[in-house]
Amino acid sequence: xxxxxxxxxxxxxxxxxxxxxxxxxxxxxxxxxxxxxxxxxxxxxxxxxxxxxxxxxxxxxxxxxxxxxxxxxxxxxxxxxxxxxxxxxxxxxxxxxxxxxxxxxxxxxxxxxxxxxxxxxxxxxxxxxxxxxxxxxxxxxxxxxxxxxxxxxxxxxxxxxxxxxxxxxxxxxxxxxxxxxxxxxxxxxxxxxxxxxxxxxxxxxxxxxxxxxxxxxxxxxxxxxxxxxxxxxxxxxxxxxxxxxxxxxxxxxxxxxxxxxxxxxxxxxxxxxxxxxxxxxxxxxxxxxxxxxxxxxxxxxxxxxxxxxxxxxxxxxxxxxxxxxxxxxxxxxxxxxxxxxxxxxxxxxxxxxxxxxxxxxxxxxxxxxxxxxxxxxxxxxxxxxxxxxxxxxxxxx
Amino acid sequence: xxxxxxxxxxxxxxxxxxxxxxxxxxxxxxxxxxxxxxxxxxxxxxxxxxxxxxxxxxxxxxxxxxxxxxxxxxxxxxxxxxxxxxxxxxxxxxxxxxxxxxxxxxxxxxxxxxxxxxxxxxxxxxxxxxxxxxxxxxxxxxxxxxxxxxxxxxxxxxxxxxxxxxxxxxxxxxxxxxxxxxxxxxxxxxxxxxxxxxxxxxxxxxxxxxxxxxxxxxxxxxxxxxxxxxxxxxxxxxxxxxxxxxxxxxxxxxxxxxxxxxxxxxxxxxxxxxxxxxxxxxxxxxxxxxxxxxxxxxxxxxxxxxxxxxxxxxxxxxxxxxxxxxxxxxxxxxxxxxxxxxxxxxxxxxxxxxxxxxxxxxxxxxxxxxxxxxxxxxxxxxxxxxxxxxxxxxxxx
Numbered sequence: 172x173x174x175x176x177x178x179x180x181x182x183x184x185x186x187x188x189x190x191x192x193x194x195x196x197x198x199x200x201x202x203x204x205x206x207x208x209x210x211x212x213x214x215x216x217x218x219x220x221x222x223x224x225x226x227x228x229x230x231x232x233x234x235x236x237x238x239x240x241x242x243x244x245x246x247x248x249x250x251x252x253x254x255x256x257x258x259x260x261x262x263x264x265x266x267x268x269x270x271x272x273x274x275x276x277x278x279x280x281x282x283x284x285x286x287x288x289x290x291x292x293x294x295x296x297x298x299x300x301x302x303x304x305x306x307x308x309x310x311x312x313x314x315x316x317x318x319x320x321x322x323x324x325x326x327x328x329x330x331x332x333x334x335x336x337x338x339x340x341x342x343x344x345x346x347x348x349x350x351x352x353x354x355x356x357x358x359x360x361x362x363x364x365x366x367x368x369x370x371x372x373x374x375x376x377x378x379x380x381x382x383x384x385x386x387x388x389x390x391x392x393x394x395x396x397x398x399x400x401x402x403x404x405x406x407x408x409x410x411x412x413x414x415x416x417x418x419x420x421x422x423x424x425x426x427x428x429x430x431x432x433x434x435x436x437x438x439x440x441x442x443x444x445x446x447x448x449x450x451x452x453x454x455x456x457x458x459x460x461x462x463x464x465x466x467x468x469x470x471x472x473x474x475x476x477x478x479x480x481x482x483x484x485x486x487x488x489x490x491x492x493x494x495x496x497x498x499x500x501x502x503x504x505x506x507x508x509x510x511x512x513x514x515x516x517x518x519x520x521x522x523x524x525x526x527x528x529x530x531x532x533x534x535x536x537x538x539x540x541x542x543x544x545x546x547x548x549x550x551x552x553x554x555x556x557x558x559x560x561x562x563x564x565x566x567x568x
Numbered sequence: 569x570x571x572x573x574x575x576x577x578x579x580x581x582x583x584x585x586x587x588x589x590x591x592x593x594x595x596x597x598x599x600x601x602x603x604x605x606x607x608x609x610x611x612x613x614x615x616x617x618x619x620x621x622x623x624x625x626x627x628x629x630x631x632x633x634x635x636x637x638x639x640x641x642x643x644x645x646x647x648x649x650x651x652x653x654x655x656x657x658x659x660x661x662x663x664x665x666x667x668x669x670x671x672x673x674x675x676x677x678x679x680x681x682x683x684x685x686x687x688x689x690x691x692x693x694x695x696x697x698x699x700x701x702x703x704x705x706x707x708x709x710x711x712x713x714x715x716x717x718x719x720x721x722x723x724x725x726x727x728x729x730x731x732x733x734x735x736x737x738x739x740x741x742x743x744x745x746x747x748x749x750x751x752x753x754x755x756x757x758x759x760x761x762x763x764x765x766x767x768x769x770x771x772x773x774x775x776x777x778x779x780x781x782x783x784x785x786x787x788x789x790x791x792x793x794x795x796x797x798x799x800x801x802x803x804x805x806x807x808x809x810x811x812x813x814x815x816x817x818x819x820x821x822x823x824x825x826x827x828x829x830x831x832x833x834x835x836x837x838x839x840x841x842x843x844x845x846x847x848x849x850x851x852x853x854x855x856x857x858x859x860x861x862x863x864x865x866x867x868x869x870x871x872x873x874x875x876x877x878x879x880x881x882x883x884x885x886x887x888x889x890x891x892x893x894x895x896x897x898x899x900x901x902x903x904x905x906x907x908x909x910x911x912x913x914x915x916x917x918x919x920x921x922x923x924x925x926x927x928x929x930x931x932x933x934x935x936x937x938x939x940x941x942x943x944x945x946x947x948x949x950x951x952x953x954x955x956x957x958x959x960x961x962x963x964x965x
Contacts, residue, residue: 177840178623180596181616181833183606193826196605199577204827205602208593208775209580210905219578226575242777243640243802246822250802277801372823378605380639380777380825402799404674405640405647423910425643426769428777429590430601431828436578443574508607513820 186502187529189538190510191322191483192350193372193379194526196434200377203437204430211427219436220415220427226439227383230352230375230447231367233359237386237408239415240435242428245349245370248382250278251406252345252366253316255386255394259283261313264305264342266290266297268328269321270513271347279316282402287312293515294485296478297328299336306340313393314343314365320351322373323513325485325522327355327478334362343389349373352383353442354454354482354526365390371431374454374482376527377438380431438527454481456566457530461523464539464562468546469553473520482530484523485516489551494518497545505541532566583899584926586935587907588719588880589747590769590776591923593831597774600834601827608824616833617812617824623836624780627749627772627844628764630756634783636812637832638803639825642746642767645779647675648803649742649763650713652783652791656680658710661702661739663687663694665725666718667910668744676713679799684709690912691882693875694725696733703737710790711740711762717748719770720910722882722919724752724875731759740786746770749780750839751851751879751923762787768828771851771879773924774835777828835924851878853963854927858920861936861959865943866950870917879927881920882913886948891915894942902938929963 188195209216227238241248253275257263261284265276268291279286287309289301297317306312315337319330330346337344343365348357354374359367365387372379386394386408394408401407405425413422442450458481462472465486473485488494494511498521501507510522523538539558546553585592606613624635638645650672654660658681662673665688676683684706686698694714703709712734716727727743734741740762745754751771756764762784769776783791783805791805798804802822810819839847855878859869862883870882885891891908895918898904907919920935936955943950 178619178837180600180837181603181619181830183603183616183830184610184612185604186606186610188605188607190607192823193605193607196827201602201604201827203577205598206580207582207598208585208590208769209583210585210587210590211776213581213583213899213905215581219580222575222578243644244822244825246802247640247644250800274801281797281799281801370823372605378825378827379608379823380828400678402678403647404671404678405643425641426589426767426776428641428775428825428828430593430598430775430831431777431825433578433580434827440575440577502610508610 185506187507187534187537189524189529189534190508191522191524192370192526194376194524194529196376196378197441197528199441200434200437204378204434206433208429211429212421212423216429217421219432223432223436223439224415226443230439230442231357231359231385232361233385235359235385235387237391237412240381240383240432241406242425243382244379245368245382246274247406248368248370248384249274249347251384251408252368253278253282254401254403254406255408256314256343256345256366256390257282257284258398262287262309262311264289264302264309264312264315266302266317268295268297268324268326269293269318270323271318271321275316294324294326294473296326297333299329299332302333303336306336306342312342314345316345318347319357320348320355320480320483322350322483324516325474325480325483327480330364331362334364338363343393350480350483353450355451355480359385371435374526375438375442377435378431380428381435454525454530457481457525457535458484460532460535460562460566461525461538463565464535464558467554467557467561468543482524482526484525485520486523488519488521492546492549492551494521500545501541505537507537507541535562535566582903584904584931584934586921586926586931587905588919588921589767589923591773591921591926593773593775594838594925596838597831597834601775601831603830605826608826609818609820613826614818616829620829620833620836621812623840627836627839628754628756628782629758630782632756632782632784634788634805634809637778637780637829639822640779641776642765642779643671644803645765645767645781646671646744648781648805649765650675650679651798651800651803652805653711653740653742653763653787654679654681655795659684659706659708661686661699661706661709661712663699663714665692665694665721665723666690666715667720668715668718672713691721691723691870693723694730696726696729699730700733703733703739709739711742713742715744716754717745717752717877717880719747719880721913722871722877722880724877727761728759731761735760740790747877747880750847752848752877756782768832771923772835772839774832775828777825778832851922851927854878854922854932855881857929857932857959857963858922858935860962861932861955864951864954864958865940879921879923881922882917883920885916885918889943889946889948891918897942898938902934904934904938932959932963
């Protein structure tokens with residue numbers, strides 16, 4: 172507690188955020204957030220909450236009435252789905268092909284439920300055949316949980332097929348769409364997904380701190396039929412919906428993060444202005460540009476083409492290169508943040524995010540240019556001078 | 569989902585926040601929050617986290633190493649304390665003298681623990697004699713939980729005495745300091761309190777969304793000796809401390825609410841600039857001014873003088889007056905938000921907050937002036953013209 176001088180105001184460095192999130196936040200969103208705080212029961216604020224709900228329904232492509240942001244980060248949204256749907260003794264089938272599937276299993280077990288694990292190698296998608304077999308072998312399973320877009324590996328799994336398999340067996344689904352929402356199609360109603368959660372700091376390009384969640388009719392029914400109260404008061408949807416539910420009369424549950432909700436509102440307004448399909452197309456195009464540049468340089472992507480996430484590119488670190496040193500140089504020279512590998516992939520990949528406002532030709536070009544310079548100085552076996560023309564050809568054909 | 573016109577940017581009305589929180593946020597804090605987002609593992613951000621920790625230690629008057637903001641509102645901080653310290657089968661003595669004591673009991677029960685309730689009337693403090701008796705009658709109790717500053721009633725309980733009683737019996741304490749921190753003394757080390765949580769949107773005058781928490785050595789020991797994992801992954805301090813813990817190497821747990829932490833940092837820098845004792849004195853002085861004005865007008869405070877919170881004034885609604893109508897007029901005319909009564913006190917009191925940046929002579933005066941005008945028009949039996957001179961005499965002697 173003893174300090175020699177007082178702590179002064181903090182001023183962050185300027186960055187280009189190209190890691191696994193947060194992504195760059197647009198000045199409009201930052202400005203929206205900095206508007207004066209109002210009360211969480213103020214009529215004007217309640218009107219804004221209704222708009223946030225409607226905008227989230229559009230982003231999730233759902234008509235689900237229970238659609239709202241949980242007042243915490245993505246892991247709070249994940250936990251909210253599990254603690255509201257699971258009871259002790261239940262069985263849940265959990266697909267693990269990266270960090271976030273592992274976290275799902277933790278959640279299941281902390282609910283006193285049994286986790287039946289379907290494993291796939293990190294860097295590959297969830298195998299629907301294994302899921303079908305697990306569903307068949309566990310006829311009493313209450314739910315199937317999987318990650319649509321694995322942030323730790325850059326893999327997209329086939330959410331439509333996995334939801335269909337669960338639905339055919341009358342099993343609920345929990346889908347992690349933290350990194351997918353706004354970047355690739357998340358079609359909650361079309362998939363018949365039951366509970367889906369996301370995060371604000373990825374392809375929505377809002378600040379971190381909120382977790383949009385949507386519950387379909389079967390999930391709401393399961394919630395209403397619980398035998399006992401859930402283990403969390405803070406995340407209990409049967410209470411929170413009295414605050415986020417429709418109408419002018421709201422019951423106080425907790426003090427909503429008012430200014431962060433201003434920010435989410437503005438980021439969703441911007442998404443609507445661009446158009447959801449246009450945002451998906453932009454993410455795809457930036458990915459193609461980055462990929463062309465990386466491959467021209469001689470680098471390769473970890474994930475097979477048909478399950479690559481455009482918004483999160485896992486790039487294999489060339490042999491003999493200290494990956495942390497590269498990230499450190501990118502940050503200190505260019506203010507450009509890249510992500511490290513996690514768990515089994517630590518030291519083996521970089522994670523290059525092209526999410527939301529970080530999915531622009533400027534970001535792609537700065538990243539390729541910087542990587543080439545840094546890797547060349549480290550004598551990595553790369554092709555010099557090829558990346559930027561290759562990317563440019565794709566970005567501006 | 570069908571709307572006739574697109575949703576446009578939200579612009580909140582200007583308010584003077586004099587309810588039970590959020591309180592007015594200083595432009596410096598709003599500006600700090602609107603700075604560009606950086607990564608949650610960025611070295612610059614990690615440096616700022618260390619400063620936030622040090623500043624929270626100063627605010628809490630503690631040397632506790634485990635001192636950090638939980639990434640959620642006060643109710644997440646409350647839940648974090650209970651789920652980290654309680655295990656199924658434990659017994660907790662819970663003091664209930666308002667809404668938040670009731671919520672503590674909910675937390676205890678959802679942990680699978682037994683709650684022994686010590687009840688006191690809403691509007692009165694926790695009775696130390698009853699607590700002493702409960703401690704004696706329950707020698708196996710693991711912890712004592714109480715609310716230092718009951719936001720629902722405006723009552724201060726004697727935290728020093730309650731913590732001492734628990735300590736004498738070797739019982740841990742959980743103290744709710746949501747509304748007290750920064751407004752009246754919260755002396756964690758002097759009290760020997762074991763686990764204390766607060767909120768950012770009360771006397772710290774930061775935006776809502778974070779919950780500062782501190783765990784003393786006995787709480788840390790209890791955490792380390794758990795028989796089983798806690799029921800919450802998101803709130804598991806044995807994991808979160810690997811991110812908030814000292815040193816440059818941080819383990820990712822969840823994406824921290826980066827911009828809200830900028831805001832908290834700035835609000836704590838401002839608190840240090842003012843000086844904690846000066847902030848306490850300012851809250852006390854504004855309360856004296858408000859009280860003088862209210863009493864001169866003929867209104868009375870619910871709570872007895874020796875347990876009144878300066879930062880939250882429960883004012884008895886005169887007979888025959890529609891309290892909601894008064895609040896509605898105060899909001900629409902003057903942009904001034906007052907709080908309603910909750911639970912047993914709904915319809916019977918207003919809650920007038922003088923918290924943080926809302927504890928100024930301007931706020932006191934606007935509130936008294938507006939109340940007098942509105943009540944006079946509603947033909948309430950008040951003294952006209954007496955409030956403002958009485959307040960002024962106290963505020964500017």
